[in-house]
Amino acid sequence: MKRYLLLAIILVLLLQLGCSANKNETPISEEQDRVINVSAEDKAIIDRSETLSDHVVELFGIDDAATIIFNDTALVSVIMAYDKEFNEDIKELIIDTVLETDSSIKEVIVSNDEKTFYQIVDIILDMMNGTPYDNYVNDISKLIEKNR
Numbered sequence: 257m258k259r260y261l262l263l264a265i266i267l268v269l270l271l272q273l274g275c276s277a278n279k280n281e282t283p284i285s286e287e288q289d290r291v292i293n294v295s296a297e298d299k300a301i302i303d304r305s306e307t308l309s310d311h312v313v314e315l316f317g318i319d320d321a322a323t324i325i326f327n328d329t330a331l332v333s334v335i336m337a338y339d340k341e342f343n344e345d346i347k348e349l350i351i352d353t354v355l356e357t358d359s360s361i362k363e364v365i366v367s368n369d370e371k372t373f374y375q376i377v378d379i380i381l382d383m384m385n386g387t388p389y390d391n392y393v394n395d396i397s398k399l400i401e402k403n404r
Contacts, residue, residue: 308357309322315350375399
């Protein structure tokens, strides 16, 4: 009986110590909203890419799309819906949609590669967070050449 009482007291003390606040600890403050400067040229590329992706996603059978623009070439990577297959008809439909949406695009390269999709998404997100487009010119060029 004494053991159970002693264990109960020790358990209560341990729980009380574990739940007490550290008086030397500084409270976590809310981070201020950060304003990220994106150049007008980079913003235009991001906006055009997002507009093209939005139009492609509206097509039947496509769950997600990511687009990056390099000069007059658009690289579009898509993720198909669960029960849909990527074929030449869908590829042609995507090409036609992009060419109709943005008149300054002369060439459209379409990919169904998930790795390419996430690489494009990462580049766009970095650009939205302030990384200049010029930092990605080589990466974008390599992606386009890989998917031709």
